[in-house]
Amino acid sequence: GAVVSQHPSWVICKSGTSVKIECRSLDFQATTMFWYRQFPKQSLMLMATSNEGSKATYEQGVEKDKFLINHASLTLSTLTVTSAHPEDSSFYICSARDSVGTSYNEQFFGPGTRLTVL
Amino acid sequence: ELKVEQNPLFLSMQEGKNYTIYCNYSTTSDRLYWYRQDPGKSLESLFVLLSNGAVKQEGRLMASLDTKARLSTLHITAAVHDLSATYFCAVDMYFGNEKLTFGTGTRLTIIP
Numbered sequence: 001g002a003v004v005s006q007h008p009s010w011v012i013c014k015s016g017t018s019v020k021i022e023c024r025s026l027d028f029q030a031t032t033m034f035w036y037r038q039f040p041k042q043s044l045m046l047m048a049t050s051n052e053g054s055k056a057t058y059e060q061g062v063e064k065d066k067f068l069i070n071h072a073s074l075t076l077s078t079l080t081v082t083s084a085h086p087e088d089s090s091f092y093i094c095s096a097r098d099s100v101g102t103s104y105n106e107q108f109f110g111p112g113t114r115l116t117v118l
Numbered sequence: 119e120l121k122v123e124q125n126p127l128f129l130s131m132q133e134g135k136n137y138t139i140y141c142n143y144s145t146t147s148d149r150l151y152w153y154r155q156d157p158g159k160s161l162e163s164l165f166v167l168l169s170n171g172a173v174k175q176e177g178r179l180m181a182s183l184d185t186k187a188r189l190s191t192l193h194i195t196a197a198v199h200d201l202s203a204t205y206f207c208a209v210d211m212y213f214g215n216e217k218l219t220f221g222t223g224t225r226l227t228i229i230p
Binding site: 032034041042043044045046049093097106107108109110111112114 | 151153158159160161163166206216217218219220221222223225
């Protein structure tokens with residue numbers, strides 16, 4: 001149980017285009033999902049907290065208009081990188097917290113999406 | 119602002135040896151998580167430590183938590199090549215807040 005999927009696994013796009021990444025909890029409901037970004041050889045940095053049915057909460061320094069997050073259902077959150085540029089190239093990882101799970105903050109991580117912007 | 123630091127950042131060790139990775143954090147937290155990441159992959163959960171003095175072991179890995187010292191350790195016993203990976207600790211900021219703050223990571227290389 002507790003499987004999180006991401007789609008696509010990798011994507012290459014031209015500068016100026018928009019890319020949508022999906023994060024799905026496959027066997028549990030998640031009122032809260034998280035989007036992280038990881039540059040090569042660095043740690044994970046939280047970009048935003050995605051809440052089902054409400055606006056996402058962005059971390060300081062993350063552009064809301066550039067990284068659009070939609071959490072329309074209890075099993076799906078999407079991250080759209082708008083007008084992507086080469087500096088947006090990174091490994092994007094989502095995680096989900098089981099809404100009816102344990103009391104502590106166990107997050108289940110997706111396999112990640114590698115974005116390359118040419 | 120919560121800061122989580124790991125030491126060392128890089129570790130190269132021979133098979134069969136023992137070593138410890140340290141994770142220090144700057145504010146009060148009772149919940150600490152350890153993850154493993156292989157190159158090009160996402161995170162694999164290793165341990166969840168929920169109270170002061172908690173100790174968990176899985177195979178050659180053992181994790182402990184000292185909330186008073188704000189310190190967690192990940193001990194590797196008789197290392198084998200399969201343990202080569204990057205290890206991250208992560209901490210909740212405070213109870214009720216669901217955000218995790220990750221440590222800097224420790225890249226472990228086990229040499230045959």
